[in-house]
Amino acid sequence: MFDSPNFPPLASQIVEISRPNRWQVYHRLQELMISCWCPHDGSLRVEVNNSIEAILVRSTVQQFIASRAELVDWLERCWRTKISGDFSNSS
Numbered sequence: 001m002f003d004s005p006n007f008p009p010l011a012s013q014i015v016e017i018s019r020p021n022r023w024q025v026y027h028r029l030q031e032l033m034i035s036c037w038c039p040h041d042g043s044l045r046v047e048v049n050n051s052i053e054a055i056l057v058r059s060t061v062q063q064f065i066a067s068r069a070e071l072v073d074w075l076e077r078c079w080r081t082k083i084s085g086d087f088s089n090s091s
Contacts, residue, residue: 017044021064028060 017025022044029036034056035047048054062071 017061017065025060025064029057032056
């Protein structure tokens, strides 16, 4: 709604990530149709055009750099938020 293809990208960011994970993240972002590239310096650059892409990039990178405990904690917080939201909407 607020994101328009006529606006310039929000930012081009350099993502610091290990070489094996970099290629996995790169391929996943390509599947999600998010512009990214790996220049000769070994970095992963990502063009973020809207808030949805920013969330997808963060989520994709987290899958590869977060520990199992961090991912479990994040998932449990999501479940608690969902459950809290369900109760607040009931009358």
